[in-house]
Amino acid sequence: MKKKIPLHTQIIIGLVLGLVFGLASIKFGWPPEFTAKYIKPFGTIFINSLKMIAVPLVLASLITGISNLGDISKLSRMGGKTIAVYLATTTIAITIGLLCVNILQPGKKLPQSTRDNLMALYSGDVESRENVAQNVKDAGPLQPLVDIIPENIVQSATDNGNMLQVVFVAMIIGIALLKIPKEKGQPVIAFFDGLNDVIIKIVEFIMILAPYGVFALIAALIVDIGGNNPDKAFELLYALLWYSVTVLIGLALMMAVVYPAFFKIFTKVKYKDFFKAMQRAQLLAFSTSSSAATLPVTMEVVEKDLKVSEEVSSFVLPLGATINMDGTSLYQGVAAVFIAQALGLGLSIADQLMIVLTATLASIGTAAVPGAGVVMLVIVLESIGVPTAGIALILAPDRILDMCRTVVNVTGDAAVAMIVASTEGELPDELIRDNVVKTS
Numbered sequence: 001m002k003k004k005i006p007l008h009t010q011i012i013i014g015l016v017l018g019l020v021f022g023l024a025s026i027k028f029g030w031p032p033e034f035t036a037k038y039i040k041p042f043g044t045i046f047i048n049s050l051k052m053i054a055v056p057l058v059l060a061s062l063i064t065g066i067s068n069l070g071d072i073s074k075l076s077r078m079g080g081k082t083i084a085v086y087l088a089t090t091t092i093a094i095t096i097g098l099l100c101v102n103i104l105q106p107g108k109k110l111p112q113s114t115r116d117n118l119m120a121l122y123s124g125d126v127e128s129r130e131n132v133a134q135n136v137k138d139a140g141p142l143q144p145l146v147d148i149i150p151e152n153i154v155q156s157a158t159d160n161g162n163m164l165q166v167v168f169v170a171m172i173i174g175i176a177l178l179k180i181p182k183e184k185g186q187p188v189i190a191f192f193d194g195l196n197d198v199i200i201k202i203v204e205f206i207m208i209l210a211p212y213g214v215f216a217l218i219a220a221l222i223v224d225i226g227g228n229n230p231d232k233a234f235e236l237l238y239a240l241l242w243y244s245v246t247v248l249i250g251l252a253l254m255m256a257v258v259y260p261a262f263f264k265i266f267t268k269v270k271y272k273d274f275f276k277a278m279q280r281a282q283l284l285a286f287s288t289s290s291s292a293a294t295l296p297v298t299m300e301v302v303e304k305d306l307k308v309s310e311e312v313s314s315f316v317l318p319l320g321a322t323i324n325m326d327g328t329s330l331y332q333g334v335a336a337v338f339i340a341q342a343l344g345l346g347l348s349i350a351d352q353l354m355i356v357l358t359a360t361l362a363s364i365g366t367a368a369v370p371g372a373g374v375v376m377l378v379i380v381l382e383s384i385g386v387p388t389a390g391i392a393l394i395l396a397p398d399r400i401l402d403m404c405r406t407v408v409n410v411t412g413d414a415a416v417a418m419i420v421a422s423t424e425g426e427l428p429d430e431l432i433r434d435n436v437v438k439t440s
Helices: 007-027 032-067 071-102 111-121 123-138 142-150 162-180 180-205 210-226 230-241 242-267 272-277 279-288 291-305 310-323 326-342 351-363 372-383 388-393 398-423 429-434
Strands: none
Touching: 007 032, 007 210, 007 279, 032 162, 032 180, 032 210, 032 291, 032 310, 071 162, 071 242, 071 310, 071 326, 071 398, 142 162, 162 180, 162 310, 180 291, 180 388, 210 279, 230 351, 242 272, 242 326, 242 398, 272 279, 272 398, 279 291, 279 398, 291 398, 310 398, 326 351, 326 372, 326 388, 326 398, 351 372, 372 388
């Protein structure tokens, strides 16, 4: 019998073929319109399919997870651990980013001519993002708390950018189910439990399309960057090589040092087994640049392959996709200092501490969708008095770096789920004893 190719291998093949197609399209002068009209739509369909089920998945899984805890004190304990670890990893990520950018100083390696060209090229994009950030800033310091409470939950559920509101409502419903008589709450719990199972099955259907969706997304990205000029993509990326390398070094340190250290301290599971199991979710995160779109697959991997109990994964992962953005926070720290260096502005220790504080708070409000981190970067820059127009300097490679930092975001969420499950005694004995993780 012919052995089936594992899904994560199929996704890698799709990614490589998409890269080859995109480069060939630029090299041989194929019309970009062909890729835009006949290739890219398949990637859009794939992402939309995942986003389609993100809100019902968060709602059903959180309600089911909280209501099945059976004890409000357990929720309080688990919630406290989750938020504490999320804040710790986010703070460490920003600190690592600041250390890397201060040591390598990529902003001082950018030629003046390149700065001027990039500022002119992306000035329009900067203005639109400044307007969005200004609206956030004008709303006041307590506006994030106000935004958590939706006026209309149905309206909130129509926009993945309002995921924090969905999380809030799900938690309130779950807590209420814990406080009412069991016989009255059981039918509601059974409904959401069944809905959760249905959504997981839909995820399996959608993942059949993953290799084709990844191919389309990567091919379209390469063609969009290059356009009709084969050298354009490489020139812009080369001009910002040091900045990109700085971000990537910081992200690599999170994956290769910080998360393994947390595993060593808090769990008995080998990090390499965890990392191997996460490949499917990581590849999808890289392709979509969206933690929200990847959430259904992350939950499937964590529950089925890593054997984390549903009550832990259904609480920790949706919350993480909403408030835990280690990769995005690290990038904001690097980008803020890089822009200040490129513009010849010095930053004091107080300014850099302000970056840590602002980027940590900004990561909580950052929507789990592509490019949202750039909007929050405007607020970080304004907190330290750096001109927001400098964002134009980092927009060229941002799409690719966004893909990389989303991988770290998703990996961080799953790592915290493993840590919380381990401290709660929710990992199966055989996983801890044998340190064996099977991947599908």
